[in-house]
Amino acid sequence: MRATQLPLFTQKEDPKDAQVVSHKLLTRAGYIKKQASGFYVFLPFGWMVHRKIEEIVRKNMNKYGAVEVHLPILTPAELWEESGRWNAMGAEMMRLKDRHAAGFALGPTHEESITWLAKQYLQSYKQLPVNYYQIGVKYRDEIRPRYGLIRCREFVMKDAYSFHIDEKSLDETYQKMRECYRDIFNECSLETLSVEADSGAMGGSGSEEFMVASAIGEETLLLCSDDKNCGYRSNQEKTPFVPAENYPVEKNEKTPKRKDTPNVKTVDEVADFFKVDKKQFIKTVIYENSESIILVFIPGDREISEVKLKNILGVAELEMASPEAIEKVTSAAVGFAGPFDLPVKENEEIIINKNKKKIIFLYDEKLKGRGNLISGGNKTDMHYINLQEGRDFIISKEFIDLVTAQDLDLCPKCKKNKLKGTRGIEVGHVFKLGKKYTEALNVTVLDKLGKELIPTMGCYGIGVGRTLSTIVEQSYDDKGIIWPESVTPFKYYLIGIFNNDTDKKEIEALYEKMIANNMSVYFDDRDERPGIKFNDADLTGFTLQIVAGKNYIKNKVIEIKNRKSGEKTEISESDFLSKEKS
RNA sequence: CGGGAUGUAGCGCAGCGGUAGCGCACCUGUUUUGGGAACAGGGGGUCGCUGGUUCAAAUCCAGUCAUCCCGACCA
Secondary structure, X not given: OEOOOOOOOOOOOOOXXXXXXXXXXXXXXXXXXXXXXXXXXXXXXXXXXXXXXXXXXXXXXXXXXXXEOOOOXXXXXXXXXXXXXXHHOHHHOEEEEOOOOOEEEEOOOOHHHHHXXXXXXXOEHHHOOEEEEEEEEEEOOOOOOEOHHHEOOEEEEEEXXXXXXXXHHHHHHHHHHHHHHHHHHHHOOOOOEEEEOOOHHHOOOOEEEEEEEOOOOOEEEEEEOOXXXXXXXXXXXXXXXXXXXXXXXXXOOOOOEEEEOOOOOOHHHHHHHHOOOHHHEEEEEEEEOOOEEEEEEEEOOOOEOXXXXXXXXXXXXXXXXXXXXXXXXXXXXXXXXXOOOOOOOOOOEEEEOOEEEEXXXXXXXXXXXXXXXXXXXXXXXXXXXXXXXXXOEOOOOOOOOOEOOOOOOEOOOOOOOEEEEEEEEEEEEEEEEEOHHHHHOOOOEEOOXXXXXXXXXXXXXXXXXXXXXXXXXXXXXXXXXXXXXXXXXXXEEEEXXXXXXXXXXXXXXXXXXXXXXXXXXXXXXXXXOHHHHHHHHHHHOOOEEEEEOHHHHHHOEEEEEEOOOOOEEEEEHHHHHHHOOO
C-alpha cells in the first residue's frame, strides 16, 4: 500500500481529552478517532491491527476446538426477562424499542442468547461438550468511559460459551481455554498475569482474569510476595482477608456505657476522641435493596468488600441505605450506628416508604470473641464503649469474611508471606458459569441412560480493543508506538527519499519488487521532506523501517531499521529480497 | 447522579462588550530535500445551542447540550 492511496492521519499534538499514552499515541498516529464519549472510529491502520488481533484470537480458539458463530447484537427483552437480568443489569444495558413497542437490548454480553441457541439444538450428551464463540460488538453504557479504548461503550469482544454434561468436562475445557489465552496473549507479545477473580454478577464458581499490569489499571491485584514458591495471585475483590497481626481476643468486665460524642462521626474521629486504635472500633455500614436492610459490622480499621457482601447475600444489586432507613433502624442520625441496643431485631420486618423489608445482621469473623470495643451509640452524637462480643452482641454465623484485603496483609494461600498490591487492566476472563442460564432457560439434554440433565456452562471473554491499547501501553517510546510483528499493520514502512522523478521511479521499482515478493509493505511515496517521513514512521510504529535513498539509487543498498531496538543494518537489494522472501 | 473545569478553523490555543486571531495542518508558486524547511501568496469559523441584557455580544446573564477530571461504598 502506498501513502498516496492510504493517507496517514498523523498529528503532532496530543488530543486534549486524552489522559493515557495509548489513547494519545493511537490518536496521534491516526489509528483511532473518538466520535462520542466511549465510541471510537477505527481508521485504516487501527482496523488492520484490530483485525490481526481478531485473527490471532480466532486461530487459537479454533485450535483449541471452539467453533465460531454470530449472534445478533440486538437481543430481545424476553431472553433477559427469562434469566432475570432485564432488571438486574440496570442502567449499564442500552435498551430500545422497535416500532411495535417490543423491548430490545444492545447486547452487553450474550449468555442468554447462546443458551437460547443451545436450547434449540442440543438434545443429547453425544453433542457435548461444545464451545461456541463469536467476535462481535458489545454495548455497555459505562458510568464513565475513559482511557480511550480501555473503557468504552462500544467494543469488540471475543466471547465463548461452553456446554457440558458434568463438572469434569467443564474443567477440561476451562483448562484448555486458559492455555488458549496464554497462547493468544503470547502471540500478541502482551505480558499478562493471571489472577483468581470473582465471577461477579454472572454467578458461578472458578474464575480467572488475565491482567496487564499497569499504573492506569482499574483493578487492584494482590500477589503473594513469594512468587516462586507460593505464587498466589488474585483480584482484590476476591482475596480472602488474613490479617498480618491477629485482632486481640479479650474479655472485659465493664458493662457498655453510652458516651457523649458530639460531632464525632468518622472512624478516625472516634479513634482520636477515645485515644484508641481503630481496630477497637466496630464499623457499621448499612445497605439496602428491594427486600432487605443489611447491617454490616466489621473492624474499624478496614474497608468492606461489597463483592464479598453481595456473594454472601446472593444478590447482584446493593445500595447504601437511605438516611431515612438508617434513622429508622438505628434511631440515630447517619454515623452513629452500632450492634448494641438497636431498636430492631434480626429477621424483623419493618416498613420503609411503604415497602416491607427484612433486617439482616452480618458480622465479620474478625470481631469474634473480642472485647473493649467501641461502636456508634444508636443515638445521635453518642457512642458505646466497653462492648463485648458474646455478651452485648453475638456472632452466630461463623467465618464470614467481609473485609477487603490489601497490600501487606498475609497471603491467604501460604499464610507466611505478605501480599503485594499492584494495578491491572483486565484483558481476558475465563470462568465456570454453572447452570444459572441453562436452568433459567430450561435447557436439558438426555444422558446415556435416557435421563434428562441440565448442562453446565463455562464462559470465556477477551476484549479485542482493550488488548490493542494495552499492547501500546506496554510498547512505545517518546517517538511513538512500537508494534510487535504479529499485529503491526504492515511489517515494513518503506521510506523513500528522492528529489526527482527518476529517483522516485527507482524506489517505486523496489516497492513493486517487494509487493511481487509478497511482502507486507507500506510505501511512503509522499513528496515530503525526509524528516517528516522518519517521524511518521516512528510514530506509527511498524516493526521495521526501510530507508531507500542515495545509497539505494547508487548501489542498490537499503537500510533496515528495527523500530524497537533502533538497530540499523545495510543490505543489498538482492540479498534483502531473497532473504525475506516469504 | 453530586462537585469542578472546558466548548472559538481539521488539531492545539489566544481574545473576554465595538472589523474574529495565532501556531500546526491544508492549497498555489519558487528555492530546498538522510530526522518535523524558507519565502511569497491563498482558502477555511453563523465563536456548542437557545433565549435575554445592550445602540452593539465570542465577550455579560439565564437555560440547555457536549466533553474531560474528581467522587458516587467505608458513616
